[in-house]
Amino acid sequence: MLKNFCKLFVNMGYSGFMINLDEAINLYKISTSVMREKNYEKILSIYNDCFQGKVANLFFNFAGTREFLENERRGLFSYQALKSRLETNKFETLEVRDFAQPVIRLMPLSHNEIFVLLKKLKLIFDYNYKTEIDISDNDIQQFMEEIFNKPGASEFLTPREVIRDFLNILNIIRQNPSIDKNILFGEIEISDERPDELSLINSIEEL
Known part of the structure; x- marks a missing residue:
């Protein structure tokens, strides 16, 4: 078909x-x-x-x-x-990639790439809501420092959670312009959001 x-x-x-x-x-x-x-x-x-x-x-x-x-x-x-x-091309390295093989491994985004991504998302957010949120490049850096330095960030944090929290903060500021964004940054929490089924499978296999 x-x-x-x-x-x-x-x-x-x-x-x-x-x-x-x-x-x-x-x-x-x-x-x-x-x-x-x-x-x-x-x-x-x-x-x-x-x-x-x-x-x-x-x-x-x-x-x-x-x-x-x-x-x-x-x-x-x-x-x-x-x-x-x-199986991956044995001659491939992190610096020398083979994009013609059947499996292409995605590399984690660097902090610089995430910073650029958040800047672009802020522009899209402003355009969509016809507004201009008071978030500067320094504020984005502060947000990233807060979220990446939280306990558990190195183990559980993914770009999805970073984007979600960033957009949630933009939404709060858009609807509550007088709120202190530094307070919002300080309320960020990191949790294990992996599916329960996958965690259970891994636990069984370890046993």
Whole structure:
């Protein structure tokens, strides 16, 4: 069906069909090994069709965690045919990347990159609400210092939580212009927001 859709879109004038499959960790969470393997067989079939030239103009993107990929009991590497195809190029380093291989590992955002991201988000926020929040570059730096120096930040903090807290603060300031932003920065808390199911799976495997 997807191959036929792809042919249809190309005939309509598009260059191809791109399919994004997010949260692939849900395959990892399937408790029955037989069901997991059936899903992994389908992924192998997709891989083979794409890399053996059986389809054209079709792109699949699976987004998953390292655990989903490398865990040899439940992840893709538990399926030997996939493991042999998806192992990272051994010549790749942090400085020399290979973006032609099947698995592209995303590097964590640096603090400088997060700073630029928050500045852009502030511009988008102001544009969307037709306002101009009183948050300077120094304020963004202060916000980052507060959140990244909190206990647990190095273990649990992700860009998602940073963005969420930053936008929440912008919303509070937008609706309460007289509030002291330094007080808001000081109220930031860090918590473990990993899914309970994944934490339970990891605990069981450690046992």
